[in-house]
Amino acid sequence: MKNISRLRYFIYLSFIIIAGCTTGKKALQKGDYDASVAKAVSRLQNSPKNSEAMEVLPTAYNLALQDHLRKIEEAKASNDLFRWEAIMYEYQKINQLADDINSCPACLILVPTPPKFVKELSDSKYNAAVARYNSGLEYLNDNNKLSAKKAYYEFEKAQNLQPNYKDVKAKMDDAYWAAVTRVVVQPIMVNSNLYKLSGDYFQQQIDQFIASYSRNKFVIFYSEEQATNQKIIPDQVLSLNFDDFVVGQTYVKERVEKIKRDSVVIGETREKKPVYGTVRATLSIFDKNVSSSGLLDMTISDWHDQKIIRQQKIPGTYIWRDSWANYKGDDRALTKQQMAMTRRRESLPPPPTALFLEFTKPIYNQLVNDISGFYNNY
Template sequence: MRNYTRLIMAAILFLSVSCKSGEKLYNKGRYDDAVTAFVKKLQRRPQDAIALQLLPKAYQQSLQLHEDRVSGYLRSDDPLKWESVRREYRVLQHLYDVIHTSPAALSVVQPKDYRSAITGAQENAAQVRYERGMELLERGDKASAREAYDEFAATLKMVNNYRDARQRMEEAFELGTINVLVSRIEVRSPYYQFSADQFRDALVRNLQQRGVNRFVKFTDERFARGENIQPDEYLEMQFYDFEVGQTYVDRSQREVSREIETGSVKDTSGKVIKRYTTVKATIYITRKTVVSRGLLDYRIIDVANNQVLRTDRIPGSYTWVNQVGTFRGDERALSEEDKRQLGGVDAPPPPPQELFMLFTRPIYDQLARDLQSFYSRL
């Protein structure tokens, strides 16, 4: 019985707070929110006097507020005013839908249907965006084409399949795209002669996946002719001073020991005495290292005027390590850290081509970041 009474009291308190919240919203001039609050109240209590009294007033105030805004937008010189008009009409249509969820609310308010007004505003907004896009597209330059693409995209958001906006958007995309051809990479080294095609393949693939900029397309120069791509910019790269150092071998050994319990005995008084002994071992470590290093110079060149748009130099290095660990003596003398240093297989250094790819990894990452930063300006 007590629980039932508590539930009744909680419900009464909730309804009281709900009603008061609607009144507070109305008194603060938040008429849209007040309409929603009063309708929710009437859904629960269709005979609520305060909600029935204030709902028509709140709706009328909302209607007046948004209609006044619409009038102001229509008098303005803002070329995109129809989008603002549509936004106001959509708010009023939302109130229309909310009120229709409650028969009690409909008994005191006859909301206005704005669906036709929204459609008209969307058509006008789409027309404005389309005309702006066409004007930009007719200029014929890449920067304007990219702006035109956004205008046609906005057109289709207003009205799907508006005229030929989708076709025009694709046209603007093609015109606005910068085709960057990644040329053959030279490796200048007095000791090694090989191609950096693997580096170039990985770079082009990664740049395409990163989506550096939707209007920038990277293509390997080897495939550009087959795809009939006309370049706008060239990315030229050269590796300098690539070298593989001598194999450095470091051999070391160290002695380790530990005291371990070997058992226990009792003395004449019966006391247990533990016995310990010291175990020893010698650890042998052979560590080979080879350092490879080099520099990458890159340039971005404008094909139209042969102007260098960006140039930089990126250093890189990689240290190959091979370690083999063995021991002699009593294994019980080894700590866990000692055991981690043991094992391994004695192996020769990788060939120069493999070391080249390993040392270029940090260069590759830095170059990708540089290009992403450079082309994000568009």
């Protein structure tokens, strides 16, 4: 049995090896010449005498080379502004084919001198960078933020293609700052000295959010103090104000339940036998809710014409709850949970400043989600 298991294992392993080491013949038949070359090279690296791979490689390579050269000529003849990138990619593929064959001694016998187009690749990269740079200049000359953003990405592509081309780094920087939307966030106004500390804490949370915001690099938030110190002229102003808030509205509700329990031992006979009966009690349960809520107005305005770009009313509510109970009658009628409630006493709610802070928490979550959603793809 062990020998049969081993045989099955080796047969299974052989199928895996065969499947993973194709000669590239099927890829050649499908017209995928690059893949055919890659598979034939891989097979010949592992099995230099494989006849099928030896037959496939020269044919696949010649077809691949001619296909890339044809595409290069077609691209050169086109009017596409960015045709040099297509040409560059074709030269890269040709050179990769040559590198693959040069890494395989058995392959070099079949394809002795695969050409590499090093200078042509370098020239095409240069020309591609020039095209992107010139495109960036045209966008930048449009003098609007959307075009400046496009210019930034064009200069970035030029930078990646040709890092030291002209003043591409400086142009990239110019385009970035021309594309940036500067948003000044005004401090939140809380018209009550009682809640000033809580309002300050809410403001600190907002300040931390805008300071760490990084989803869209073309949006920068400033506090009013930062804008003043850095002499920033904003594009937009984000103002936050509590339209209305109520702290500590108290509601107490009493529920009365008549309770009875049967088959309770209420005494015993002279013979010391238990006497069963019904016990009753009246349970009064008190539920106290202390509600605090507010409505935050978020307005985003254009600094230059004072037009409102976006306005949202964001509500928040926090309810502090307490409950206790008392009873009259026989306590044996009560459950353990009911007895526990009767031992509780009415609790004092948190101070108003804490209640104010609690109802601003859901407002904060909605606020940052709204700001992020608006500016992430701005």
